[in-house]
């Protein structure tokens with residue numbers, strides 16, 4: 001059984017209507033990263049950061065998985081393949097598309113986290129700085145999102161899966177944010193073949209053994225059909 005580790009980024013959800021970060025009309029055009037995606041930005045203005053993530057939570061809830069999410073779920077269901085999806089995305093479109101083996105390395109919009117006691121619970125649709133932690137009562141609740149300067153989740157599991165993989169595939173990510181941007185080099189170092197599927201060449205495209213460019217809803221189902229033949 002072939003073991004495939006698949007890294008996904010904002011590009012896989014773009015055709016579901018979820019905005020990417022670094023496009024001309026992306027989220028970072030309207031918001032300063034330091035204000036909304038760092039612990040320092042949250043400490044300075046928690047209401048602003050909650051508004052940013054409340055809006056994104058609503059957008060994700062209104063979106064539906066697309067053909068690329070569904071193709072990865074079909075690949076996971078194929079008995080010839082063992083698939084791990086490592087997503088940088090904080091939406092739940094992989095799960096709603098039918099994938100089960102998913103690691104959210106940058107957290108999830110559907111999670112709330114108390115930064116006083118580290119308790120986690122399902123996020124309400126709208127979070128506010130005055131929300132109290134259900135475990136310790138502190139009014140120190142934040143979205144369960146990994147911001148710049150924080151350690152992404154389950155890195156040891158991800159690196160172990162990369163080392164044991166037969167193929168590493170990167171889908172819909174610009175390759176600008178580490179440690180995810182380093183996975184292609186980590187895979188190469190372990191002798192694992194690498195494939196990029198993206199709208200355009202990513203920052204690290206030259207490191208991949210093969211790269212195919214086009215919209216995820218076309219190139220991902222085509223690739224899955226090819227390897228499940």
Ligand code: BJW
Pocket residue numbers: 008009010011012014015020021022023026037088089090106145146147148149150151152155171172173174175176177178179197198199200201202214215216217
């Ligand atoms: C399509 C498409 C279609 C469009 N079909 N494709 C200097 C050097 C190196 C590293 C650092 C440095 N200074 C600081 C760092 C570390 C820092 C970092 O990487 N900074 C860089 C900016 C340089 N990283 C961190 O701080 C991370 N933590 C960390 O490093 O901890 C220490 C550590 C040490 C050792 C080991 C491990 C860890 C934490 C990073 C947290 C990132 N957080 C964000 C925001 C929170 C989540 C959220 O709000 O959603 O995560 S930033 C943002 O970027 C978000 C994304 O997950 C992430 C990646 O973006 P993504 O998905 O690639 O989106 P885009 O928009 O960039 O690209 C979309 C792509 O899709 C494009 O290529 C399009 O072409 C394509 N596309 N439509 C197919 N239809």
